[in-house]
Amino acid sequence: MSSIIEDELASSSVIQRVDRLDFDYVPEELPHRDTQLRMLAQLFKQTLKGVSQNAVITGPVGSGKTAMAKKLCQELSKVARKKGSILDYVHVNCRKRSTESMVLLAVLNHFDPRFPDRGFSVQEMLEVLKRQLTRKKTHLIIVLDEADALLKKSGSDLIYDLSRFSDESSQQQMGVSLLLVSQHDILRLLDDASISTFKRSNRLNLEKYTRDELFDIVSQRVELAFLPGTVQEDSIELIADIASEWGDARFAIELLGKAGIAADHEHTDKVVPEFVRAAKAETYSVVTETKLQNLNRHQLLTLDAIANRLHRDGTAYLNTGDAEKMYAFICEQHEEKPRGHTMFWQYLKDIENAGFITVKKSGKGQLGTTQLISLPDIPAEIMHQKVNEIL
Numbered sequence: 001m002s003s004i005i006e007d008e009l010a011s012s013s014v015i016q017r018v019d020r021l022d023f024d025y026v027p028e029e030l031p032h033r034d035t036q037l038r039m040l041a042q043l044f045k046q047t048l049k050g051v052s053q054n055a056v057i058t059g060p061v062g063s064g065k066t067a068m069a070k071k072l073c074q075e076l077s078k079v080a081r082k083k084g085s086i087l088d089y090v091h092v093n094c095r096k097r098s099t100e101s102m103v104l105l106a107v108l109n110h111f112d113p114r115f116p117d118r119g120f121s122v123q124e125m126l127e128v129l130k131r132q133l134t135r136k137k138t139h140l141i142i143v144l145d146e147a148d149a150l151l152k153k154s155g156s157d158l159i160y161d162l163s164r165f166s167d168e169s170s171q172q173q174m175g176v177s178l179l180l181v182s183q184h185d186i187l188r189l190l191d192d193a194s195i196s197t198f199k200r201s202n203r204l205n206l207e208k209y210t211r212d213e214l215f216d217i218v219s220q221r222v223e224l225a226f227l228p229g230t231v232q233e234d235s236i237e238l239i240a241d242i243a244s245e246w247g248d249a250r251f252a253i254e255l256l257g258k259a260g261i262a263a264d265h266e267h268t269d270k271v272v273p274e275f276v277r278a279a280k281a282e283t284y285s286v287v288t289e290t291k292l293q294n295l296n297r298h299q300l301l302t303l304d305a306i307a308n309r310l311h312r313d314g315t316a317y318l319n320t321g322d323a324e325k326m327y328a329f330i331c332e333q334h335e336e337k338p339r340g341h342t343m344f345w346q347y348l349k350d351i352e353n354a355g356f357i358t359v360k361k362s363g364k365g366q367l368g369t370t371q372l373i374s375l376p377d378i379p380a381e382i383m384h385q386k387v388n389e390i391l
Helices: 004-010 034-043 045-049 065-082 100-111 122-136 147-154 157-163 211-225 233-243 249-265 273-284 289-293 297-313 320-333 341-353 380-390
Strands: 054-058 087-093 139-145 176-182 203-205 358-361 371-374
Touching: 034 045, 034 054, 034 065, 034 203, 045 065, 054 065, 065 087, 065 139, 065 176, 087 100, 100 122, 100 139, 100 147, 100 157, 122 157, 139 147, 147 157, 147 176, 157 176, 211 233, 211 249, 233 249, 233 273, 249 273, 273 297, 273 380, 289 380, 297 320, 297 341, 297 380, 320 341, 320 371, 341 358
Parallel strands: 054 176, 054 203, 087 139, 139 176
Antiparallel strands: 358 371
């Protein structure tokens, strides 16, 4: 008789390539970042000839900064090999390595994993780096991700030294280029000498993703990571709607991954909207007993009608007409007289303002001005249970 663990390990999964849901994975195409990638490529084109370049990428969490930096470096390295030259890169997360010596250690470990983690000053480490690049005849791009952490803790001396690295060398091919990545405007943290190495045109600011852009990003990851036909389109729609509040692609991909895990947990081959709600509840739950207690009886009945119908239908959205019919049915079950149409609409507005539901205009394929209701933060079944405990 097999064990529980053996049964689980042998069970199938809707996720075919879990690595493609990882934040470190960089797909071949970065949706809706072509223009920005083209700009970066133009800026760093001269590095293929050994000419150093420095640039800054800023933008909110999940706007594609890190993915763009990695994609740029990968493509530059690939093109350099085709041309018979060597261009290398190293990516350093300054949140984890926030001192000058820790940053340089990460760079030197890229060339020599056994390089000792103590006993060398910053200047000595810079000299070792210079010898490494000279010996390998390599141009190196150093990506300092979350560079504000380094600047706040250690100042801008290291960035100045690295930005002037090539000036002190008689060999052009062994230069260093810098790409600073941050959520914040980090130029204000640099001293005047360091700022002078970053031209005004070498600053790229990314905007957060729109709802439709997030839909395309999630759709791409579904195609890359999941078995064909396992993720319903309205689940993708719901993920895009939820993540659009922040414009955060990382959050959207995290929701997708957790929804896939929820489907596996239930041993089903479909990622339905209910699993997306479960993922959201786990990640950013805003539903609390206290908030539900603040709703009056008919607001609770309205919310229960929505949760009940969404759970029963297994869909991401419910039109307002069907919601009102379900509200009347739920009222009968609780021996309450349903209120009129105007009051029902007020209940919808009230529970939307309380953060329990979202209401949006219908899109393509819908007639008239129908509005669609979704329950983005918690599985409909759990919401139904919580509301009924109070009722």
